[in-house]
Amino acid sequence: MPKIPKIPTIPKNPKIVVIGAGIVGTSLADELTERGCTDVTVVDRGPMFATGGSTSHAPGLVFQTNASKTMTAFARYTVEKFNSLEHPGGWTFNQVGGLEVATTPERWADLHRKAGWAQSWGIEGRLLDPAECVALHPLIERDRILGGFHTPHDGLAKALRAAEAQARRAEARGATLRPHTEVLGILEHGGRVIGVHTADGVIDADIVVCAAGFWGAQLARQVGLVLPLVPMAHQYARTGQLAELVGRNSEYAEAGLPILRHQDRDLYFREHGDRLGIGSYSHKPMPVDMSTLLADTADEAMPSMLPFTEEDFAPAWKSAVELLPALGESKIEEAFNGVFSFTPDGHSIMGEHRELSGFWVAEAVWVTHSAGVAKAAAEWIVDGTPSIDVHECDLYRFEDVARSPKFIAQTSSQAFVEVYDIIHPHQHRSALRGLRTSPFHARQVQAGAFFYEGGGWERPAWYDANAALMQRLAGEGLRLPVRDEWAARFWSPISVAEAHWTRTRVAMYDMTPLTRYEVAGPGALTFLQQLTTNNVDKSIGSVTYTLLLDERGGIRSDLTVARLARDVFQVGANSPLDFDWLTRHQPADVVLRDITGGTCCVGLWGPAARDVAAPLCPDDLSDRAFRYFRAIRTHLDAIPVTMMRLSYVGELGWEIYTGAEYGAALWDLLAAAGQDHGIIPAGRIAFNSLRVEKGYRSWGSDMTAEHTPSAAGLDFAVRMDKAVDFVGKSALSAAQPPSSMLRSIVFDDPDAAVLGSEPVFVAGGCAGYVTSAGHSPTLGRTIAYAWLPVAVRIGDVVTVDYRGTTHTAVVAAEPVVDPAMTRIKR
Ligand code: FAD
Ligand code: THG
Secondary structure (H helix, E strand, O other), rough: OOOOOOOOOOOOOEEEEHHHHHHHHHHHHHHHOOOOOOOOOEEOOOOOOOOOOHHHHHOOOOOOHHHHHHHHHHHHHHHHHHHHHHOOOOOOOOOOOEEEOOOOHHHHHHHHHHHHHHHOOOHHHOEHHHHHHHHHHOOEEEEEHEEEEOOOEEEEEOOHHHHHHHHHHHHOOOOOEOOOOEEEEEEEOEEEEEEEOOEEEEEOOOOOOOOOHHHHHHHHHHHOOOOOEEEEEEEEEEEOHHHHOOOOOOOOOOOOEEEEEEEHOOOEEEEEEEEEEEEEEOOOEOOOOOOOOOOOOOOOOOOOOOOOHHHHHHHHHHHHHHHHHHHHHHHHHEEEEEEEEEEOOOOOEEEEEEOOEEEEEEOOOHHHHHHHHHHHHHHHHHHHOOOOOOHHHHHHHOOOHHHHHHHHHHHHHHHHHHHOOOOOOOOOOOOOOEEEEOOHHHHHHHOEEEEEOOOOOEEEEEEEHHHHHHHHHHOOOOOOOOOOOOOOOOOOHHHHHHHHHHHHHEEEEOOOOEEEEEEEEEOOOHHHHHEEEOOOOOOOOEEEEEEEEEEOOOOOEEEEEEEEEEEEEEEEEHHHHHHHHHHHOOOOOOOOEEEEEEEEEEEOOOOOOOHHHHHHHHOOOOOOOOOOOOEEEEEEEOOOEEEEEOOOOOOEEEEEEEHHHHHHHHHHHHHHHHHHHHEOOHHHHHHHHHHHHHHHOEEEEOOOOOOOOOOOOOOOHHHOOOOOOOHHHHHHHHHOOOOEEEEEHHHHHHHOOOOOOOOEOOOOEEEEEEEEEEEEEOOOOOEEEEEOOOOOOOOOOEEEOOOOOEEEEEEEOOOOOOOOOOOOOO
C-alpha cells in the first residue's frame, strides 16, 4: 500500500535562519540549539540587542493568567525560563508579583472569573480586599477599589537581557548572530525555501523562521502568506521622581511593588526606580501605516517608537492620578507611542507556510508568551509536533473570510479596544457581520433568531418565535432555569424550551456552517485510512465517526466520513485546521474540495423526524431500510438531497444536505411538512445542551491535541487493529495511561450555570477544569464536561467555582441521556 506523502522531513542538522533578534527570535535560537539544531543564524536589520524592534522598549510586564490555557502555559514557561537565565547586567525576571484591581462591581466579579482561570491553569493567585491591596501597593487609593487579584509569580521581564542571554547561549552552542543584516527577500526553489537574500549577500537555509515582529506581515506577504496582524501604537509614559518611591528600590532591582493593572481604565503600571511607568490602552486604536513608518520615525533611535501624542494620554493621566494620588505631585517626563502587533483574536501566529516548505512564522508574540511560543515552535520544527496544543495560535486557523485586509484591520483594532475589557464568552463581534449566511437566513430572521457568529457565519442561537413554547412546556412540567445576570447574557430560556421540544417532538437545525469537504479520487480511501483512526473502508452509504491524530497521538479533530461512492467521501469537519492538515498530507491521486459554501444542511431531529420526512421521500426511511450511521442520495419532494442518519443532538433523524440554491425550498418544505407535528426551528444553545447531555464532545473545547483518544473517552473510534497504519498510531501504542479524563458532571442546583474554564475541586483542592456546559432539558439541571484525575469516580462529589460562587456537582456515568441508544435507533 502506498504511503501517504509525509510532510517533507528536514535534514539532520538543518541550516536555519531566524529573521529577527527580538525576544522571539533569540528565544527560538536558544530552543532550537538546545534541541541539537546548532546551525542557526539569527539576523536582524538593527544592532543587537537593542535592535529597534518592540522588544527594545517593552516595559516587560508579565501577567500570566489568560482565558486561554495555552497562552497561560506559554507565559508560565516564559516566567520559569526567564527566572533561570543569567545575564552579566543583572536580573532577567523580577518576580514582584502582579496585582489587578477592580473599581467597578463588574470588574470585581470578573476578577473572580480570572481567579478561576488561574486555578484551572495552575497559576497561584488570591483575591484580596482593598486593605490587602494597599498593603501590597501603598500608592493605591484605598477608597477607589473594591478589591484586587494578586498573583505572586507574575512580574517584570527584562526583555533585552533575556534576549541577549538566550542569544549568547545559542551562540555558545554554535549559532551565528548577524546584526545590521536586513533580509530583503526569501529565496525558494521547487516549493522549498533555500535561503534569504540580504544586503550582504545570500544566506543559505533549509528553514527560515520569520520572527520579525510587526514587520512580519510584510515579509510573509513576499512569499504569498497573509499574516493577520496589525502594527498598533500604544502609549507608554514615565513620570518624574515620586517622593513616595524614593529610597524604596535599589538601582539594581528597579522595582519592588507588584506590577499593577487598572483595567477599568485600560492602564498598567510598574516602577522604574523612584519613577512610575504607565502604559495606556485607553486611547483610540492607532494602526501604523508601514509604508510611512520609517519616515515617521526618522528622528527616532528606534523604528518602533512613534512620537508621543499627548492629547491621547490626557484621560489616562487623569485616571492614573485618581487611582494613585501620589502621581498628582508629578508629571510625565518621557513618553512615546510604541508599536507592536495585534491580531484579530489576540493570539499569536505560528506554523509553517503550506505552500513553501521550510518557511515558518512566530509572530504577534508578547514578551509574556515569548519563551513558550519559541519552545513550541522549536518542537514543531525539530520534532514535527509541538508538545502542547497550539491550535489557537495556528497560522491556518483563519477562515478565508477573516483574511481580507479590511477584516484584519477592523478586528485587530477591536482587539486593541477590548484588550482589557470584560469579554463574555458568547459576546460576538458587531462589525463585519452578515458575511456568511445560510440560504435559510431570511426565514431565521423572520422567526426572530438571535444570531451568534462563528467562522464568519450567522448562526441562530435561539428563535424568539419559540417564546410561546415556554409557557406551554411549563404546563407540561418543564422548569426553566433562572440564570444569574452574567450567565443570562446572550442567552434565553427559550433555548431550554427548544431543547426540550427536540427531545419530545421535532426541530430543524441549521447545520450549514458545519465544515465539510469532498475527498475524491482513486487514492481517497487509502488517504483517509492513513489519516484517521477508525476504519472507513466500509460499504457505500456507510458513515464513520473517526479521529485525526497528530504524530504524538493527540486529537487534532474528530470527523464523520460518509462514503458516498467507491472513491467519493464527504467529510464533516471542525475548522480550517482540518483542511490544512488534509491538504498537507494530500497525495496526487486525491482531490480535496471544501464544499461548505455552495451547499447547506438542515438537521431534522426529534421523535417525529421520520413522520416529517418519510412522506416526502421516495426511499424507505424506516429503521430497517435506512439504518443509523448510513447515508443515501435521494430526494425530498422535488429537491435532491444527501441524507445522513446521525445526530449530534442524539435524536432520531437526519442531516439533510442539498445545494445552496435549493436551501430556501428545503427549509420551507420541512417547515410545511412538519407543521402537523409541531416542528420548530431551534438554535445553537439547544443544540449544544443536547449534545452535552448525550455525551458528544466538541473538538477545540472538550478535547484538543493535548489529549489522547482514551483520555477523551473516544477509544471506540480508534481501530488499532486496522490493516493500515494511521498517523498517531505508534504514539498511541507507546502511550502511558492518561492521568486525567474527560468526565460529565451534573450540578445539584438547577439554576447553577457555568460557561467553561471554571476550576473544579475535589476534596478541597483544584483537580481540573470545566470545558463546556449546557442546561440539560432531560435532567432539568446544568451539565458539563470537566477534565478530572482518573482517580475520581462516578458518584464522587466535586465543587466548581463560578465567578466566586461555589456549586456542587456529581460525576455522572456517560452518557447521561439515552445510554441504550433507544431514542436514536428507532
Ligand atoms: P521585535 O522585538 O520587534 O523583533 C523583531 C525584529 O525583527 C526586530 O529587531 C527587527 O529589527 C527585525 N526585523 C524585522 N524585519 C527584518 C528584516 N527584513 N530583516 C532583518 N531583521 C528584521 N509585551 C509584554 O509581554 N508585556 C508588556 O508589558 C509589554 N509592553 C509593551 C509596551 C510597549 C510600548 C510596546 C511597544 C510593546 C509592549 N509589549 C509588551 C509587546 C512586546 O514588546 C512585543 O510583543 C514583543 O517584544 C515582540 O517581540 P518580537 O521578537 O516578535 O518582535
Ligand atoms: N455532523 C457531521 N460531521 C461532524 C459533526 C456533526 N463532524 C465534526 C463534529 N460534528 C464531529 N463530532 C461528532 C461527535 C459525535 C458524533 C458525531 C459527530 C456521533 N457519535 C456517535 C456516538 O458517539 O455514539 C457515533 C457512534 C458511532 O461511531 O457509530 O454521532 O455533527 N456530519
